[in-house]
Amino acid sequence: MAAFCFGRKMVLVTGWSNVSTLLGFVVSYIVFLKTLIPHILIVLFGEENIPGILSNGRYTGQLFWATIYTFLILTPLSMPRKIGALRFNSMFGVCCSFYLVMCIVFMFFFDRTLVPDIGEAFKKARYFNVTLDGMVDAIPFVVFAFMYQPNIPIIYRELTTKTYGKMNKIVTIGSSFVVVLYILAASFGYLGLVGNDDMLATLAEKNNILEVLYPSAAFKVAIIGLVFAIFAAAPVCVLPAKDAFEEIVFANGKMTMKWNVITT
Known part of the structure; x- marks a missing residue:
């Protein structure tokens, strides 16, 4: 695409930009996962019942889970060269994410222990709380969530x-679906905590609704499902990164099976 639009000289610039961007996404997924799994184990079993190597220490549990995920799960799933090979993984990941959002929405409307009065929650909510810290936290997240442009060429090629x-229809529908899910999760996740000062304080401190200890088995299942959603999401970033690397390094534009394994 870079060669077609700007000439061969821009292939290196565009290619390395894509590789660095996509691998940055992969690193973000690994970092998120290595903190999420120990948190899930602590919620389910209690910190005192978890061996130190599996817990939330920076050089114990986090390093352990990052290593396990990277080499035993992410690497094998990233071996295929066609993104269509991951369609079932991706669909399962989407379903897990959808379940998490629906769980948050349903807890707000139907869990009276969490939200005793729906109308009161809407009244107490602060709808406009614009701060510099909030913008610094939110803007990178929004940019990260919609930086899927490097994935478009590999999807287009398999249409x-x-x-x-x-392609425009796919991007529009997919983006709209994601926007709706984000809005639902953020809105009802916050509204569900308005009446609980402790949980709201945890949300303000952690800036992560997944680290709020909801007293709901369904939500715990949803967080576990999110782990599988990340399992499916990260390989989708590795495949186009390999395509960009292939275009930069290999003169004929084709990577052998041996180099595919090495690059992965």
């Missing part, structure tokens, strides 16, 4: 009907 209209 049965390769047209701009088809």
Whole structure:
């Protein structure tokens, strides 16, 4: 694409930009996962019942889970060269994410121990709380959530009907679906905590709704499902990174099976 639009000289710039961006995403997933899994274990079993190597220490549990995920899960799932090979993994990940959002919404409307009065929650909520810290936290997250442009070429290449209209339709529908899920999770996740000062304080401190200890088995299941969603998401970033690396390094544009394994 870079060669077509700007000439061969821009291939290196665009290629390395894509590689660094996509690998940055992968690192973000690994960092998030290595903190999420110990948190889940602590919630389910209690910190005193978890061996130190599996717990939340920076050089124990986090390093352990990052290593296990990277070499035993992420690497094998990233071996395919076609993104279509991950379609079932990706669909399962989407379902897990959807379940998490629906769990948050349903807890707000139907869990009276969490939200005794729905109307009162809407009244007490602070709808406009714009701060510099909030913007610094939110803007990188929003940018990260929608930086899927490097994935578009590899998806386009595997379309049965390769047209701009088809690709535009896929991007529009996918982006709209994600925006709705983000808004639902953020809105009802916050509204569900308005009446609970301790849980709201945890949310303000951690800036992560997943670290709030909801007294709900369904939410705990949803967090576990999110782990599998990340399992499916990270390989989707590795595949286009390999494509960009292939275009930069290999003159004929084709990577052998041996180099595919080494690059992965």
